[in-house]
Amino acid sequence: MTSTKKDPVIVVLQLTGGNDYFNTLIPYNDPLYYDNRPIVKYEREDIIKIDDTYGLMPSMGGIKELYDQGNVAIVNGVGYKDSPRSHFRSMDIWHTCEPDKVGTEGWAGRVAREMDPSKENVLTAINFGHGLPRALAVPGVPVAAIADLSTYGLLTGISDTSQRAKALDLFSRMYSPTVGGSFVTDYLRSTGIDAMVGADIVKVAPELYSSNVEYPNSPIAMHLRDIAQVYFADLGTRIFYTQHASFDTHAGEMAGHPMLWKDVSDGISAFFQDLKEHDAGDNVIMYLFSEFGRRVHDNGSGTDHGAAGASFFIGNQVKGGLYGEYPSAKSEDLEQGDLVPNWDFRSDYTAIVEDWLGMDASPIVNGKFEKMAILK
Amino acid sequence: MSHKDDLALMSHLMRRAGFGASRDELEQKVAQGYEAVVEELLSPPEELESGKMALMLRYHPSFLLPGGNPLSGQANWMYQMISTQKPLEEKIALFWHQVFATGNSKLDNCDQMLEQIKMFRQYGLGSYKELLVQISKNPAMIFWLDNNENHREAVNENWGRELLELFSMGVSNYTEVDVREASRAFTGWTIRAKLPRQPYGRYPWHFEYREEDHDDGDKTFLGESGNLNGEDIIDIVVQQPATARFICRHLYNFFVADEPQVPSWTIEPARDEEALDAMIATFEENNYEIKPVLRMMFNSEFFKNARFSKIKSPAEVVAGTLKMVEEFQFPEPGILQIGKEPSYMGQAILDPPSVEGWHTGTEWINSGSLLARVNFVADRVANTELPGMRKILDLIQAEGVKTPEQMVDAAAEHMGFVELNQETRQQLVDNAKSDGDLDWSNEAAAKQRLGEIMALIGATTEYQFG
Numbered sequence: 001m002t003s004t005k006k007d008p009v010i011v012v013l014q015l016t017g018g019n020d021y022f023n024t025l026i027p028y029n030d031p032l033y034y035d036n037r038p039i040v041k042y043e044r045e046d047i048i049k050i051d052d053t054y055g056l057m058p059s060m061g062g063i064k065e066l067y068d069q070g071n072v073a074i075v076n077g078v079g080y081k082d083s084p085r086s087h088f089r090s091m092d093i094w095h096t097c098e099p100d101k102v103g104t105e106g107w108a109g110r111v112a113r114e115m116d117p118s119k120e121n122v123l124t125a126i127n128f129g130h131g132l133p134r135a136l137a138v139p140g141v142p143v144a145a146i147a148d149l150s151t152y153g154l155l156t157g158i159s160d161t162s163q164r165a166k167a168l169d170l171f172s173r174m175y176s177p178t179v180g181g182s183f184v185t186d187y188l189r190s191t192g193i194d195a196m197v198g199a200d201i202v203k204v205a206p207e208l209y210s211s212n213v214e215y216p217n218s219p220i221a222m223h224l225r226d227i228a229q230v231y232f233a234d235l236g237t238r239i240f241y242t243q244h245a246s247f248d249t250h251a252g253e254m255a256g257h258p259m260l261w262k263d264v265s266d267g268i269s270a271f272f273q274d275l276k277e278h279d280a281g282d283n284v285i286m287y288l289f290s291e292f293g294r295r296v297h298d299n300g301s302g303t304d305h306g307a308a309g310a311s312f313f314i315g316n317q318v319k320g321g322l323y324g325e326y327p328s329a330k331s332e333d334l335e336q337g338d339l340v341p342n343w344d345f346r347s348d349y350t351a352i353v354e355d356w357l358g359m360d361a362s363p364i365v366n367g368k369f370e371k372m373a374i375l376k
Numbered sequence: 377m378s379h380k381d382d383l384a385l386m387s388h389l390m391r392r393a394g395f396g397a398s399r400d401e402l403e404q405k406v407a408q409g410y411e412a413v414v415e416e417l418l419s420p421p422e423e424l425e426s427g428k429m430a431l432m433l434r435y436h437p438s439f440l441l442p443g444g445n446p447l448s449g450q451a452n453w454m455y456q457m458i459s460t461q462k463p464l465e466e467k468i469a470l471f472w473h474q475v476f477a478t479g480n481s482k483l484d485n486c487d488q489m490l491e492q493i494k495m496f497r498q499y500g501l502g503s504y505k506e507l508l509v510q511i512s513k514n515p516a517m518i519f520w521l522d523n524n525e526n527h528r529e530a531v532n533e534n535w536g537r538e539l540l541e542l543f544s545m546g547v548s549n550y551t552e553v554d555v556r557e558a559s560r561a562f563t564g565w566t567i568r569a570k571l572p573r574q575p576y577g578r579y580p581w582h583f584e585y586r587e588e589d590h591d592d593g594d595k596t597f598l599g600e601s602g603n604l605n606g607e608d609i610i611d612i613v614v615q616q617p618a619t620a621r622f623i624c625r626h627l628y629n630f631f632v633a634d635e636p637q638v639p640s641w642t643i644e645p646a647r648d649e650e651a652l653d654a655m656i657a658t659f660e661e662n663n664y665e666i667k668p669v670l671r672m673m674f675n676s677e678f679f680k681n682a683r684f685s686k687i688k689s690p691a692e693v694v695a696g697t698l699k700m701v702e703e704f705q706f707p708e709p710g711i712l713q714i715g716k717e718p719s720y721m722g723q724a725i726l727d728p729p730s731v732e733g734w735h736t737g738t739e740w741i742n743s744g745s746l747l748a749r750v751n752f753v754a755d756r757v758a759n760t761e762l763p764g765m766r767k768i769l770d771l772i773q774a775e776g777v778k779t780p781e782q783m784v785d786a787a788a789e790h791m792g793f794v795e796l797n798q799e800t801r802q803q804l805v806d807n808a809k810s811d812g813d814l815d816w817s818n819e820a821a822a823k824q825r826l827g828e829i830m831a832l833i834g835a836t837t838e839y840q841f842g
Contacts, residue, residue: 037527049652072719076574084482086481086482086483086484087444087726088446088480088481088482088484088486089481089482089484091481092481092482102479102481102729102730102731103481104729104730119755122743129718130716130719130720131720131722131744131748132507132717132722132744134729135728137722138397139735139739139742141742142742142743142744143589143742143743143744144743144747145720145744145748153748153833154747154751154835155750155751155832155835156751156755157751157754157755157758157831158754158758158831166807166810167807167828167831167832167835169833170803170804170807170832171832173803174800174803174835174836174837175837178799183738184687184737184738185635185837187741187839188741188746189743189837191741191743191746192746192837193743193744195743195747195750199747200745285745308516319543336399368730
C-alpha cells in the first residue's frame with residue numbers, strides 16, 4: 001500500500017496543565033539547572049543525552065528512539081509575550097491565536113473549515129476525548145468528539161442490539177429531510193443525520209483494524225490507538241486532536257512527571273510503530289505543545305506556573321533536531337522567575353498550515369509569523 | 377381548559393421559570409393557581425432553600441471554594457440548579473450569566489465566579505440599575521474587562537465599551553466619545569491588589585474605589601455634562617430607550633422564544649414587536665425593575681402560547697433531565713461529572729466563550745452537541761431504576777397504559793407534555809407496534825420498553841425545544 005498521494009494529516013497532542021520544559025529538555029551541563037532545582041530535578045546519569053548540552057528526561061525513551069531516526073524536531077522557547085500564567089487563559093490563547101482579546105474560534109476548527117467548506121465530510125476533524133477543545137470549536141463546522149471509539153455512537157444506552165438497530169432506523173427516519181419544514185427544523189434534521197452518519201461511518205474503524213502493535217494501557221495510548229484506527233480506515237479525517245493531563249505539577253513532581261511522560265512517550269512510540277506497520281507514516285505528523293512551561297526554581301516539591309516551553313514535531317516528514325534557542329536560565333534573564341519565550345507559538349502553527357497542509361496560514365493564525373523549515 | 381391542559385401549561389411555566397417540575401409538583405401547583413405560582417416564583421418565601429448547600433458543605437466542601445478548579449465550581453452550580461427550592465432565582469442567575477458573560481478562563485479564580493453568580497441570585501430580579509452598580513463593582517467583572525487597568529492617566533475602554541454595547545444599550549446607540557467618557561468615569565473602580573497565585577487556593581478579591589486614580593474632570597456623556605462618576609453613567613444609561621428595549625429583548629429571548637443572535641438586533645426586527653413593546657412599557661413604568669416585567673410576561677398570552685419555541689440550552693437539558701429522573705438528589709460520588717455535562721454540549725457554565733456570551737437558539741446544535749444531548753437524555757430515561765423514572769413509570773402503570781398509541785402519548789406527557797408532530801408520533805407508534813401491546817404481567821420488561829420509548833422521544837427534534 002502506498003500512501004504518499006494521500007492528503008496530509010495532523011495529530012495534535014496537547015499536554016494539558018503546563019509541562020515543565022526545564023525538566024523535559026534538560027540543559028544537563030548547566031550548573032544553573034542544578035542550582036535552581038535542588039529537589040525537583042533528574043539525576044545527570046538518568047538523563048537521556050541527545051548531545052553535549054541537552055538531554056531528555058528519563059522516561060522519554062520512546063521519543064528518543066524516534067529522535068535518533070531523525071523524526072523528532074524539538075522547538076525551544078515557545079510561547080508568547082506577557083504570559084498570563086493562567087492555565088485557562090493561556091490555553092485559550094493557544095487555541096484561538098488571540099493573545100490580546102477573548103477569541104471564539106479555534107485555529108484547528110478554522111483549518112477544518114478551509115479544508116471542507118461545504119461540509120462534505122462530517123469527520124474532517126475529530127477530537128478524541130469528551131467535548132471539544134476550543135481549538136476545534138468554530139460555529140457551523142461539524143467536529144466529532146469521540147471519548148472512546150469502541151463505545152461511540154448514538155443511543156448507545158440502549159443495550160439490546162436489535163432494539164438499538166430499530167432505534168437507529170427510527171432516528172434516521174425521524175431526522176430525514178421534509179418538504180416545507182422551517183429553517184430550524186431542517187437544520188436540526190440535517191445535523192442529526194450528520195451526527196448519525198459520522199457515528200455510523202466511524203464504527204467501521206475498529207472492525208477494519210488489525211495490528212501487531214501493543215499499545216500500553218494508558219488513556220493517552222488508548223486515544224492514540226483510536227486515532228490510528230480511524231486514520232487507517234481512510235475516512236477522510238485530517239485533523240486528529242487529543243490531550244493528556246495533568247502536567248500541573250505544583251507538588252510531587254518527581255513522582256508524577258515521569259509517569260506523565262512515560263504514558264505520552266510510550267503511547268507515541270506505539271502509535272508510530274503502528275503507522276510503520278501499516279506503511280502509513282508518510283502522511284502524518286504529530287504536534288505536541290503545552291500551554292506554558294514552569295518556574296525555573298522549584299518550590300521544594302514541584303514547580304509553579306511559568307512561561308516558555310518546548311513544542312515537538314514528530315513524523316517521517318519532519319526534519320529532526322533541535323530548533324531555536326534555549327532561553328537563558330540566568331537570573332538576570334528571567335521574567336518573574338521564568339524562562340522568557342523567544343519563539344511565538346503561531347510560528348509553529350504557520351509551519352504546519354503552510355508547509356504541511358499547504359494552506360494560507362495568516363487567516364488561521366491571525367497574522368504573519370516567521371516560520372522555521374521543520375518539515376520536509 | 378381541561379386538567380391536562382392546565383398541567384401542560386404549568387409544565388411550560390416551570391420549564392421556563394426553572395428547570396421543570398415533577399407530576400406531583402405540577403398537580404400541586406395547578407391546584408394553587410397559575411398566577412399564584414408566578415407570584416411565588418417571583419417572591420419565594422424566605423424559608424425556602426437555594427439548594428441543598430448544607431449537604432454540599434458536608435460532602436464536598438471544596439466545591440464551595442473551588443479556587444483553581446473550575447470543575448468543582450461548575451458542579452456546585454449544577455447541583456444548586458437541580459436542588460434549589462427557588463428555581464427562578466437560579467434561572468435568572470443563568471440569564472444574567474449569559475448577558476454579563478464573565479469567564480473563568482481569564483479569571484482563573486472560580487471562587488470569584490461563584491461570588492458573581494451569588495450576586496445575580498440576590499439582585500437579579502430587582503432593580504436593573506442596582507444590578508448595574510453591583511456588576512460594576514463585581515471583582516470578577518472588573519478583572520474580566522480590565523477595569524483594574526483603567527487609570528486616571530491611562531484609560532482602558534474595555535469595561536466602558538461593553539457596559540454600553542453588551543450590558544445596556546446595544547451597538548449604534550452611542551458614539552466613540554461616549555465610550556471614552558464612560559470609561560473615564562469608571563477610572564479608579566478597581567480591585568484590591570491581587571496577590572500572586574499560590575498552588576492551592578486563591579485569594580479573595582474585593583472592590584476598591586481609588587479616589588486618587590479617578591479622573592474627576594468634566595465629562596460629557598450622551599449629552600449630559602459634569603464631573604460624572606460611574607453611578608452617574610449608570611443613571612443615564614438606564615434611562616435610555618435603547619436600554620429598555622435591549623434588556624427586554626434579552627428577557628424575551630431567554631424566557632419566551634428564540635430571537636436571532638444578539639449582534640443582528642440592530643437590523644432584524646423582534647419576533648413579536650407587540651409583546652416586546654408591552655415588556656418595555658412595563659419596565660419603564662416600574663422604574664426599571666425586573667420583577668414586574670417577568671410578572672407581566674409570565675401571565676401574558678404571548679408567553680403561554682410560546683411553548684416549545686426555544687431550543688433548550690445545554691444547562692437546561694442537563695438540569696431538566698436530572699430533575700426529571702431525580703438523579704443526584706443527594707451529592708453522591710460522581711457529582712463532579714454533572715457540572716461538566718453542559719460543556720460536552722457546548723456550554724461550559726462559568727466559562728462562556730467570550731464577553732458576548734453564548735450564541736443561542738439553533739447555534740446550540742451541532743453534530744457533536746446533538747449526539748451528546750440525545751445520549752445524555754437517553755442514558756437516563758432508559759435507566760428505569762432512577763428514582764424519578766420509577767415514579768413516572770409507576771404513574772404510567774397506574775394509568776393502565778397498554779397500546780402503542782397510549783405508550784407514546786404517556787411517555788411524551790411525562791417528559792414535560794412534549795408536543796410531537798403528527799409524523800414523529802406516528803413513527804414512534806409504528807416502532808412500538810412491532811413489539812405489540814404492553815404486557816404488564818412482566819412489569820420489569822414493560823417498564824424497560826417505556827424507558828426505551830422515552831429515550832427515543834428524547835432523541836426527537838421536538839425534544840430539543842423547551
